[in-house]
Amino acid sequence: AQKVTQAQTEISVVEKEDVTLDCVYETRDTTYYLFWYKQPPSGELVFLIRRNSFDEQNEISGRYSWNFQKSTSSFNFTITASQVVDSAVYFCALSGHNQGGKLIFGQGTELSVKP
Amino acid sequence: SAVISQKPSRDICQRGTSLTIQCQVDSQVTMMFWYRQQPGQSLTLIATANQGSEATYESGFVIDKFPISRPNLTFSTLTVSNMSPEDSSIYLCSARDRDSSTDTQYFGPGTRLTVL
Numbered sequence: 001a002q003k004v005t006q007a008q009t010e011i012s013v014v015e016k017e018d019v020t021l022d023c024v025y026e027t028r029d030t031t032y033y034l035f036w037y038k039q040p041p042s043g044e045l046v047f048l049i050r051r052n053s054f055d056e057q058n059e060i061s062g063r064y065s066w067n068f069q070k071s072t073s074s075f076n077f078t079i080t081a082s083q084v085v086d087s088a089v090y091f092c093a094l095s096g097h098n099q100g101g102k103l104i105f106g107q108g109t110e111l112s113v114k115p
Numbered sequence: 116s117a118v119i120s121q122k123p124s125r126d127i128c129q130r131g132t133s134l135t136i137q138c139q140v141d142s143q144v145t146m147m148f149w150y151r152q153q154p155g156q157s158l159t160l161i162a163t164a165n166q167g168s169e170a171t172y173e174s175g176f177v178i179d180k181f182p183i184s185r186p187n188l189t190f191s192t193l194t195v196s197n198m199s200p201e202d203s204s205i206y207l208c209s210a211r212d213r214d215s216s217t218d219t220q221y222f223g224p225g226t227r228l229t230v231l
Contacts, residue, residue, distance in 0.1 A: 035219075035220075037222070042224075043205055043224065043225045043227065044222065044223075044224040044225060045158075045207060045209075045222035045225070047116070047219060047220070047221055047222070050219050091157065091158070095220075100146070100163060100171075101146045101148070101163070101211045101220065102148070102160055102163070102173075103148075103150075103158075103160065103209075103220060105157045105158045105159075106157065107156075107157045108157050
């Protein structure tokens with residue numbers, strides 16, 4: 001069975017603080033893909049990153065960084081120097097290589113960045 | 116990356132009626148999917164829209180309630196049939212890149228459905 005857990009339902013920070021969103025996954029597939037999506041209040045789902053199971057290098061993109069650790073089945077997302085525009089619901093998702101492209105989503109973390 | 120549009124963006128419907136949602140991709144894609152997001156919830160896959168054959172439905176979703184068409188590699192429709200208030204959700208279409216090595220799914224803007 002595949003499962004994604006985002007234990008943090010809501011996080012509230014003040015602008016310029018750093019914040020980490022946790023994601024823990026379960027899968028029996030040896031090859032799989034992990035994703036993060038952002039859903040602002042307007043509702044659309046914005047793709048942020050995809051990571052293959054065989055690539056554990058961390059990635060940085062501007063103020064965003066991702067820490068993938070297979071040993072702990074985690075794929076955490078850090079926003080540095082948060083801004084009000086970062087306020088959104090963030091979803092972590094998993095797709096097994098043999099699952100036909102189906103995405104399994106976590107419950108989402110609602111991030112509120114206050115000025 | 117694929118650009119996806121959906122119509123309508125939102126609708127308010129009466130109980131017992133049906134609504135067809137359209138999804139258009141700006142490039143040919145191998146796979147298209149339909150997800151449902153109930154209020155305050157995460158996304159749940161309804162079905163995979165297969166080009167030239169019947170859709171593949173997930174557990175808990177049936178063709179009679181959610182008929183899906185996919186006539187070509189850039190277009191799909193989802194119909195929500197005999198609606199009830201419990202069908203009030205955001206319905207999202209997604210597409211997987213034709214280059215399956217990237218295995219990235221992009222999403223449309225969603226259709227906000229309210230059933231009275």
